[in-house]
Amino acid sequence: MADLRINLGGIQAPNPFWLASAPPTNTGYQVERAFEAGWGGAVWKTLGDPIINVTSRFAGLKYNGQTIGFNNVELITDRPLEVNLKEMKEVKRKFPNHALVASLMMEPNRERWHELVKAVEDVGVDGLELNFGCPHGMAERGMGSAVGQHPELVQLQTEWVKEVAQTPVIVKLTPNITDIRYTARAAKQGGADAISMINTINSLMGVDIDTWNPIPHIDGKGAHGGYCGPAVKPIALNMVAECARDPQVNLPISGIGGISNWRDAVEFMLMGSSGIQVCTAAMLYGFRIVEDMIEGLNNYLDERGIESVMEIVGKSVPRYSEWGNLNLNYKVVARIDEESCINCNRCHIACEDTSHQCIDIIQAEDGREKLTVREEDCVGCNLCSIVCPIEDCITMIEIPSNQPPLTWREHTALMNSAQ
């Protein structure tokens, strides 16, 4: 049994699995159910000035029967602040050891931010998360991603909050930006204790080709929404990793974005997250998914003899760099295992049409067809191993190089000095 406790910028939790600020954390009833199911923390649905929601707020993107993407045009909490505060207080009373974080959004007014922070901390939350990322509905009023897209506003409003906050402050960053490191650095400058990312990505889920309505549509009209779910995981993971390796950021990170199971959580933690947050997977299956997340993580750590989950935080970050630092002399080629090959020929056509034309279908001695790679022409791009339907049938084999490692930077320097 490994120790799954985490500490995110001063906020302690019994395990890294938190629910993100979203429909699942709308009410005390839901958060209590989540904690009973085993979640280690929850970020309450964003508190702020009253709003009105529309119906038909969600849409899903299905691929081969599985929902891989999700989108919402829902806004922050549509319940009165006092109701939310009362329920949060009750949740903390019942679950003193679970992390309860309040997500906040406020118009760009220092006094109003101060008032909100004090009112919320009064009920005994463990931390605050500043919503600078909501991409729809609030940005139009100068809040949410309207702040998150401007480093100077991120820094200013974080400073305002830090002037009065007694608990750790997490700044939640939007991915709808050119380079998230700038807003992450701004959060650091503003005094943030941690950052969380990503919020949702601007998206339009689809168009109904029969009615010509956007999907989703509200009375025949649509608007961009926030995209999330398994499809966004690579985008989120990259942003987490870029911030984790940036010396000017240097903040604990709460990783969010398409985390569906314990393996995803391990990946985010290896790339620098001290904890993670989940929304879409919980919305699709319910809070019970956390049981396998906890057990899977435990078994993973036990198998490796790792005693505490915090030990894996950031372990892969040193290996994440810039393109210019990659070794141009590293050579791999594809190798196809005849035994497992089922002759679907997908690798051949992918390589022939779109890569380097080096997989041949040949007649073997016994008359059957065989797929074989011409290694001298193979550039080791990985495409065939991706399209192959059989696990471990195609593997990329390293060919030992007789040349020392050489990066593009070094190569360019050599070229320049030669001139």
Next chain:
Amino acid sequence: MNHHASISTEKLKRNFQEVVPGLREKDAMDEATRCLYCYDAPCIKACPTGINIPSFIKKIASGNMKGSARVIMEANPVGASCARVCPTSELCEGACVLNHASSPIMIGQLQRYATDWAMKNRVTLFEKGESNGKTAAVIGGGPAGLSAARELARLGYKVTIYESKAQAGGLNTYGIVSFRLPQQVALWEVEQVEKLGVTILTNITVGKDIQVDEIVNEYDYIVLAVGLGKVPSLGIEGEELDGVYDAIQLVEDTKTRPLETLSVGKRVVVIGAGNTAIDAATCSRRLGAERVTMMYRRTENEMTAYDFEYEFAKQEGVEFRWLVTPKRIIGDENGRVKALECVRMELGQPDESGRPRPITVEGSEFTVEVDSVIKAIGQNKLLPLIEAIGLEHVQGVVKVNDNHQTSNPKVFAAGDCIFGLGNAEAMVVDAAEQGKKAAYGIHNVYLSTKKEATA
């Protein structure tokens, strides 16, 4: 033995290998992903041991194989055997919601995938509980006994199993054909129980090698899980002839003796139509018999064998003759079976089992030439043992309350020995659940006596 069917040793060995292959990795992952992960899933309710099926399937999909095996074995201590022998189309798979939309998830095969992984990777799933200072004797090391022992060990009891055969596992080890349930699967489940510190004494028959009183007096609690006895006699002339077999003994022989030493000849008749009869019939075919006929006194509709076993038998080339009863077994001058005289039946009003009573059609006798007659008409109750312990019973079926407690408050019972009358087949999975319940019954009683003592 005469009438040897000529069949090579290699073919014999192949015939007794497992017939149904397990899922390959892609199949398992595709199928595990196809499962909807229902909430309050009907498959869980359909499983007599209440395995959390969506959970173990999701764990296969997420790569948590150890967790998957744990979920299965926690609810069902003989879950690896059940994965192969349960009538899933009548239980979990029959309840799967996808029956109404596409096709049910292959739950049995996925359960086998996970338990095969645990066996192959030599995983230990459970630990014994902190000792509570109490002892328990479990009489019988079959599915019911093993399940009771496993749960008692986890609850902190010091458990000893008394098994009359050379190895534990009961009918899983000895009674179900190798090509459906290889012995090593049942023996792995036994090993898991031993790892919890349970002592298993083999080759010791309670009531014969050791007196019941000794056990009842020595232990704090007793679980009676002795199952049933031998196949009863047909009560007809010629039963003592050479070539008349007990179906359960025959199957046991195929699992314990070299296959080359066994022969049932070329023409075989099996009397009965339950799963054991099918096992005996398919064994006979695989031992080289050319013509194997199952004879049953009622019809297909009243047959108790599972549908999938019936289909399997037909594919194996077993013939079925309904509304027939054996009247007399005829031997040759060497005292060997050579023919079977039968008589036709017709169906009348329901009898005490609720099924139509078979009535002899006078004058409809006919004779068939046979080399072997295999009896598969049920099993005797172990009445002498039950009476030696002094337990209340109804025609040899031990009476128990909700705690699985018998008329002797120290003695609890589970499995085939409490299986009542009726036309259903006793399932391994039922025995497992009853074994668990007997263990919890003991624990309930222990806790309430402990409470009274401290009150």
